[in-house]
Amino acid sequence: MTDSLISRRALFWLLLAQFFALLPHALTSPLWVPLVWLAVVVWRWKIFAHKWQYPGRLVKALLLIICCGGLFLSFGSKVGTSGMVSLLLTGFILKLLEMKRQRDGLLLCFLGYLVVATQFLFFSTIFAAVYGLFCLMLLSYALLLLSVSPQDDTPASLHWRGLAVPVVQALALMLVLFLFFPRFSPFWAVPVDGSRAKTGMSDSMSPGSFGELMRSSAPAFRVGFDGAPPDVSVMYWRGLVFGAFDGKGWTLAPAQRDLSRLRWDKSSAQSYLAPVVPEGESVSYQVIFEPSEQPWLFVLGAVNDWSAGAALDPDLNLRWRRPISQRIQYSATSHVRYSFREAALSPSSRQQYLSFPASHNPQTLAAARQWRVESESEQQYINRVLAYFGEAFTYTLRPGVLGEHPVDDFLWGSKAGFCEHFASAFALMMRAADIPARVATGYLGGEYNATENYWLVRQRDAHAWVEIWQEDKGWVMIDPTASVAPERVEQGIDFSLDEADQQLLGNLFSRNLAIFNHLRLKMDALNYQWSRWVLNYDRDSQQNFFERWRELINWQLMGALIGGISLLILATFQLRLFLQNRRRDKVDVLYLAFMKKIQTDTGLKINAGETSGQFALRIAGQRRELKASVTSITALYERIKYGEERALLPDLEKKVNQFRV
Numbered sequence: 001m002t003d004s005l006i007s008r009r010a011l012f013w014l015l016l017a018q019f020f021a022l023l024p025h026a027l028t029s030p031l032w033v034p035l036v037w038l039a040v041v042v043w044r045w046k047i048f049a050h051k052w053q054y055p056g057r058l059v060k061a062l063l064l065i066i067c068c069g070g071l072f073l074s075f076g077s078k079v080g081t082s083g084m085v086s087l088l089l090t091g092f093i094l095k096l097l098e099m100k101r102q103r104d105g106l107l108l109c110f111l112g113y114l115v116v117a118t119q120f121l122f123f124s125t126i127f128a129a130v131y132g133l134f135c136l137m138l139l140s141y142a143l144l145l146l147s148v149s150p151q152d153d154t155p156a157s158l159h160w161r162g163l164a165v166p167v168v169q170a171l172a173l174m175l176v177l178f179l180f181f182p183r184f185s186p187f188w189a190v191p192v193d194g195s196r197a198k199t200g201m202s203d204s205m206s207p208g209s210f211g212e213l214m215r216s217s218a219p220a221f222r223v224g225f226d227g228a229p230p231d232v233s234v235m236y237w238r239g240l241v242f243g244a245f246d247g248k249g250w251t252l253a254p255a256q257r258d259l260s261r262l263r264w265d266k267s268s269a270q271s272y273l274a275p276v277v278p279e280g281e282s283v284s285y286q287v288i289f290e291p292s293e294q295p296w297l298f299v300l301g302a303v304n305d306w307s308a309g310a311a312l313d314p315d316l317n318l319r320w321r322r323p324i325s326q327r328i329q330y331s332a333t334s335h336v337r338y339s340f341r342e343a344a345l346s347p348s349s350r351q352q353y354l355s356f357p358a359s360h361n362p363q364t365l366a367a368a369r370q371w372r373v374e375s376e377s378e379q380q381y382i383n384r385v386l387a388y389f390g391e392a393f394t395y396t397l398r399p400g401v402l403g404e405h406p407v408d409d410f411l412w413g414s415k416a417g418f419c420e421h422f423a424s425a426f427a428l429m430m431r432a433a434d435i436p437a438r439v440a441t442g443y444l445g446g447e448y449n450a451t452e453n454y455w456l457v458r459q460r461d462a463h464a465w466v467e468i469w470q471e472d473k474g475w476v477m478i479d480p481t482a483s484v485a486p487e488r489v490e491q492g493i494d495f496s497l498d499e500a501d502q503q504l505l506g507n508l509f510s511r512n513l514a515i516f517n518h519l520r521l522k523m524d525a526l527n528y529q530w531s532r533w534v535l536n537y538d539r540d541s542q543q544n545f546f547e548r549w550r551e552l553i554n555w556q557l558m559g560a561l562i563g564g565i566s567l568l569i570l571a572t573f574q575l576r577l578f579l580q581n582r583r584r585d586k587v588d589v590l591y592l593a594f595m596k597k598i599q600t601d602t603g604l605k606i607n608a609g610e611t612s613g614q615f616a617l618r619i620a621g622q623r624r625e626l627k628a629s630v631t632s633i634t635a636l637y638e639r640i641k642y643g644e645e646r647a648l649l650p651d652l653e654k655k656v657n658q659f660r661v
Contacts, residue, residue, distance in 0.1 A: 006105050010145040011048060014105055015041060017138035018096070021112050022089065024119045024131070029086045030074040036067065037093045044096045055097050063094060085118050102146045109143045124327055126530035127523075137167065158647050183539040201296060205242055205420055205441055205464060206249030215397075216459040219290050220443060221298065222528050224454040226284040230300070230336045233489050236465065236477070237298040237443040237457060241315040243352050245431070247360025248406050250424065250439045253352050262311035262319060269312040275474060276302045276316075279337040286331045288531045295320045297330060298442050298457075305333040329536040340474025345436060353436035353469060356428060361407040364425070368432035378435060378470070385429050386483045389422060395485035419481045419488070423464040426480040436469035440477070444489065451525035586649065591637050594656045598630075601661035612637060629659055 006014075018037075026034045046052035055063070067090045075083035092111045099108060116135045119128060144159055221237075229235070243253030255261070263269035283300065297310055297318035307330040310318045320328070345353070358365070368385075375381035392415055399417040402409040407425045410417055423439050430437035444463035446455035465479040482489045533541075591612070599605045602623060606615045616634040620627035636652040639645045 006102055013142040013145055017112055017142045020138055021115045021135045025089055028122045029089055032070050033089055040093050040096050105146045109139050112139045125527050183542050204249055204251040218459050220457045220459050221287050221289040222454050222456050224286050230283055232445045234336050235445050238440055239296040239298040239442040242439045245356050247357040261313055264311045272312055272314050273304055275340045277339045277341055278335040282333050282335050284333045288329050290327055291325050293323045295323050299332045300334040301336040302338040303332050303334045307331050345469050350436055353438055354431050356431050361405045363408045363412055365432045368429040372433035381433055389480050390483040393484045420464045422480040423466050427466045430468050438467050440465050440467050449521050449525050451522055452528055454528055587640050590652050590656045594633055597659055
């Protein structure tokens with residue numbers, strides 16, 4: 001490559017490729033970064049139009065200081081992944097201002113490839129992969145234009161055609177390596193900033209905390225069952241159990257935060273599973289979990305088997321080894337219906353699950369104690385509380401603001417709320433009546449996608465319910481929301497709200513238009529398969545892939561298949577060589593026709609051992625009127641013959657046809 005000035009065409013495609021490479025980062029980088037790009041592009045175009053000058057060293061240093069100051073203000077002294085990517089973007093943008101020659105453009109293209117790769121730190125869908133390939137094509141085309149002369153007028157279609165061949169070859173090689181190259185654990189992991197965590201469950205629950213979740217239609221996870229799925233009304237995806245109550249909200253009790261209680265080995269976790277008495281068949285399923293920046297995993301009912309890498313706690317919740325910053329896949333087997341063998345609650349646990357601050361919610365505490373005295377049994381008291389919920393309460397996403405005593409305000413005042421209000425109030429009334437209780441949170445139900453036979457669980461499916469301890473049954477699950485809005489349990493969140501509340505749910509547009517909803521499910525199904533077969537193609541998946549092929553074909557058939565593929569590849573190379581020879585023959589045919597004209601009209605012919613250039617010089621020396629045309633035709637012939645500039649064939653043919661002595 002000569003280091004000449006960048007052509008107008010190459011500059012245009014460089015700017016276009018840079019725009020598309022930067023576009024996804026506009027969603028993840030500070031707002032001022034795209035604005036800097038716009039300003040730099042205007043400046044660069046003015047330079048090209050000879051209206052403005054290249055910035056001097058002082059100006060470039062000033063721009064660098066301003067951008068570094070912007071990065072510091074945006075990310076502070078703690079530079080994470082987003083900060084490092086923004087630093088790369090800034091350098092990628094500012095490089096435009098000192099880009100003069102082809103060598104600078106080459107460096108810009110290489111930076112562009114790195115910028116495209118960083119997109120996948122934040123986006124991992126199949127659409128992101130297609131978009132990334134599109135950006136790579138644009139950058140490669142700009143790189144191709146930088147390698148040709150500014151005077152080259154080869155049609156763009158020929159350049160694109162030439163670019164398509166190596167890209168297809170690279171994709172084929174990439175596919176083979178993806179399928180057959182041994183899968184290793186990553187040598188390092190890129191930490192993703194917690195500041196960009198998606199909406200999801202946290203380790204606490206207070207009035208209003210679920211409201212934001214229910215306004216989000218973002219997927220929490222997708223589930224595929226090995227057999228028939230359980231009924232949606234029992235599809236409680238359990239992830240967290242809160243044992244501590246401070247009068248307003250629920251959090252994990254100190255014992256629940258003790259990481260030494262986690263059992264990473266399944267054999268040692270059997271002590272936690274021993275009290276569980278299964279009822280009915282278990283269900284097995286695979287979960288593709290979206291990033292949440294939390295370690296909690298969500299499973300149905302009482303889990304009894306799960307993927308390696310997760311730990312079980314005494315509350316039968318699963319926890320991942322680290323906060324989940326990338327999409328993961330895990331499998332589990334659970335009993336949806338189960339009970340517990342008679343077992344005593346330890347004194348410390350009993351004290352924990354009965355504790356509440358006496359200074360908060362006095363009206364609720366007094367009513368609970370009064371109702372318990374008036375009830376003949378514990379079950380009669382529970383039924384009375386549930387019946388009270390069913391009398392005059394409203395299930396709504398607009399519960400209003402609660403005061404210093406939120407349970408009192410809710411139970412005896414507003415009487416309007418959603419699952420967390422009912423679960424919190426019910427659990428407190430149980431504790432006040434000397435019944436150990438805790439709040440469980442997770443998701444309820446999901447949306448079935450018939451295209452790929454899986455369930456999509458969204459953030460708005462978040463739910464809270466209560467588990468109470470009964471001496472003869474152990475922990476028993478009770479969902480007080482079912483007393484107020486049974487359709488929430490039986491049919492889902494979309495069918496349990498009035499029209500005004502429906503407006504608060506996410507994805508309203510597509511839900512109200514069948515065609516868009518159908519398209520949304522189709523796209524989600526495509527993304528589901530991408531996650532299942534591509535993003536989660538790990539060592540186990542590769543071994544399963546080989547095992548399936550081993551069952552389908554024997555070694556003889558495998559040998560024939562490999563031999564056939566080898567012959568096909570060899571035939572493809574031979575065909576390509578044949579076609580190249582045919583193209584070269586046309587060059588030689590044209591040159592022979594040119595020499596025949598000279599020999600016929602002048603009697604001059606090429607001597608043995610004489611090159612085409614020497615032949616042209618000899619003709620030009622003897623017939624000066626032919627010098628221009630002979631030199632031009634010979635130069636074209638040599639560029640095509642030895643320079644592989646196939647696009648010049650039409651020019652050579654035209655000049656040979658027009659050549660006259």
